[in-house]
Structure formats: structure tokens, C-alpha cells
Amino acid sequence: MSHEGQGSCFWFTLPLHPSEGVGRESEPDTTANLLVIEDDPSVARVLKDTLTEAGYRVDLAYDGASALAKLARHRYGAVTVDLGLPDMSGFEVIHALREQHATQHTPVLVVTGTVERGQVALEGYLEDIAWLAKPIQVHHLLALLSEKLHAQPTRLSLLHIEDDSDLHAVINTMLSPHADCEHAINVAMARRALGQRRYDAVILDIGLPDGDGWELLEQIRQQQPEASIIILSGQSISEADQHRVEAVFLKSRITSEQLLEAVQQRTQLALMEGKE
Structure with missing residues (x-):
């Protein structure tokens, strides 16, 4: 509504159409995405907080099934795996990783209290797998992750x-x-x-x-x-x-x-x- 001598105001909206190529140069860096597979909520929280502070983006999975579901939907630069999961062993998760093209070279960091026994069980699947004994030492965790991520072949x-x-x-x-x-x-x-x-x-x-x-x-x-x-x-x-x-x-x-x-x-x- 307008009145003589007082001017008028108009409102309108325009659709926003991104120009060609927008986003091509800013594709997300998936090497900074980590999946922590750990059934103990307190340990999982410590790992997530530590890794988040170090600049990583962290997802959590508390059992093998949810971990495999997340791995099917998202790309991760590396995965940490606890061997003692409630629905399947961490060994089975790692074997499943190695059998899929998309994840067969994804670095894996096994977090466990029984390193020697785990290494024997994973014989033949040791490529790109690092071992971290509990209790977790933060500097060792970050050093291992950095080493594995930088050693990864670039797509x-x-x-x-x-x-x-x-x-x-x-x-x-x-x-x-x-x-x-x-x-x-x-x-x-x-x-x-x-x-x-x-x-x-x-x-x-x-x-x-x-x-x-x-x-x-x-x-x-x-x-x-x-x-x-x-x-x-x-x-x-x-x-x-x-x-x-x-x-x-x-x-x-x-x-x-x-x-x-x-x-x-x-x-x-x-x-x-x-x-x-």
C-alpha cells in the first residue's frame, strides 16, 4: 500500500543458481575424517575428544554392525578398531575392510591390550595396520595416525x-x-x-x-x-x-x-x- 508523497517499498525474492564449477576446488578432504570403533563409551569419548582437538573430524561406532554401515556410507582417512566388540570381533571388521575396493587400503589403527595375540590373529592383513596398546598414550596415538595418513597413496x-x-x-x-x-x-x-x-x-x-x-x-x-x-x-x-x-x-x-x-x-x- 502506498500514499502520495510518501514513496513506496517493494520486496521480492530471486532464486540462487550456483555458477558452473562452484565447489569443485573445495571438495572435502576425507583424510581428516576418522572412524573410531570402540564399545566402551568412556574410551570412545576420550579418543574422540583427543582426535577432535588435534583437528580431525571423528565419527563413533560402538559395535561392528554400525561401523560397517558407516564405512559403506562415508569415506574415512583412517579407522581405529577395538578388537573386543559386542556383536563381532574387530578382526571381522578389518577383514571386511580389506575385502572392499573402497576401503582395502584404508589405514587401520588397532587399539587393544593384547597386541601380540592380535598380530598373530591378523597375519596376512598387516598392511596399513598399526597397533596401540591400552592405556592409550596421546602422543603415540597422534604420531601413529600422522604416519599412516601421510604414508597413504593419494588418489x-x-x-x-x-x-x-x-x-x-x-x-x-x-x-x-x-x-x-x-x-x-x-x-x-x-x-x-x-x-x-x-x-x-x-x-x-x-x-x-x-x-x-x-x-x-x-x-x-x-x-x-x-x-x-x-x-x-x-x-x-x-x-x-x-x-x-x-x-x-x-x-x-x-x-x-x-x-x-x-x-x-x-x-x-x-x-x-x-x-x-
Whole structure:
């Protein structure tokens, strides 16, 4: 309602639409997420308070079933396990971890009063497993966690430039145990993605709906100097063009082992050069 000479007020709302790429560079760091599996509430609380003060984000599970449910829904940088759980043994939880692709390399810290007996029971599953005897010494707990988390292999970050969504789904499934594989379906989308984050490797198709994949080569070399470029094409590539990239494969003949080896080869070399 308005009155002459007094002016008017108006209210309105506008929908907020996030721009493309928002959140891509701020993906959560799951290495700081820990799961504490402990049936004693007082011990669980001490562990959670200690780890939270050290900067970790901590979830609690008081039995094996709830622990496995949380592990199925969330990714954790490491897990602490008490061997004496009410519904199943800590051994069974660790075996279940090692049998799943997503968690088979997750570091495990066993918190127990019987270290020697536990090590014998877990023979064959000792990779990435550390041992902490009760009563818990805080400095030892934090040192072990830091050691295991920093020793963890980092997941590779890939950009797959391919207009065939079905083929991308196959490649993503092949590489998912080892890498996060983003998808760009054309040259324009690829250019935006290349300018937004760093990739360990770029898997490139030559025939794209809005241009030639070779058009992206200069931008990749400039903006992603440490990334390996892998051509995955349905057509043969000339010998001269093969020398412009790290690897060339035909779509009809590629295996997951070949593709992963090609991705890792330059990545590992870059890591070695960085340590010199």
C-alpha cells in the first residue's frame, strides 16, 4: 500500500543458481575424517575428544554392525578398531575392510591390550595396520595416525574428455579403485575444467562434437604441465602424433591395467622429481 508523497517499498525474492564449477576446488578432504570403533563409551569419548582437538573430524561406532554401515556410507582417512566388540570381533571388521575396493587400503589403527595375540590373529592383513596398546598414550596415538595418513597413496585425479557417456562410465568403473575421474563431453567443457583444477592425467578423445581433441593439447601443456596426456581413440593415430603425448590406445583394445599404468607412469616420475 502506498500514499502520495510518501514513496513506496517493494520486496521480492530471486532464486540462487550456483555458477558452473562452484565447489569443485573445495571438495572435502576425507583424510581428516576418522572412524573410531570402540564399545566402551568412556574410551570412545576420550579418543574422540583427543582426535577432535588435534583437528580431525571423528565419527563413533560402538559395535561392528554400525561401523560397517558407516564405512559403506562415508569415506574415512583412517579407522581405529577395538578388537573386543559386542556383536563381532574387530578382526571381522578389518577383514571386511580389506575385502572392499573402497576401503582395502584404508589405514587401520588397532587399539587393544593384547597386541601380540592380535598380530598373530591378523597375519596376512598387516598392511596399513598399526597397533596401540591400552592405556592409550596421546602422543603415540597422534604420531601413529600422522604416519599412516601421510604414508597413504593419494588418489589420482583424472579428466576424461569423451562425448560417449557409456564409454566414460566404463572407464570410470575401471579406474574408480585408484582415481577420481571427471567427465567433459566436448571441447568447451574441457577448457573450463582445465582452468578450474589440477589433474594428474587427461584422457582425451580426438573426435569431439564441437572440435578436434588436438585443439586442447596446447592448453593442457600450459595449464597442466605435470599431467600425462593419454589419447583414447576409436581411430588410428599417426606415428608423428603419437610422439606428442605420453600414450595412445584404441578404445576397442584398452584394459584397465594398461590405462592405469599409463596414468601412473608420469605421475610417479613427477613425484620422484619433486623429492630431488
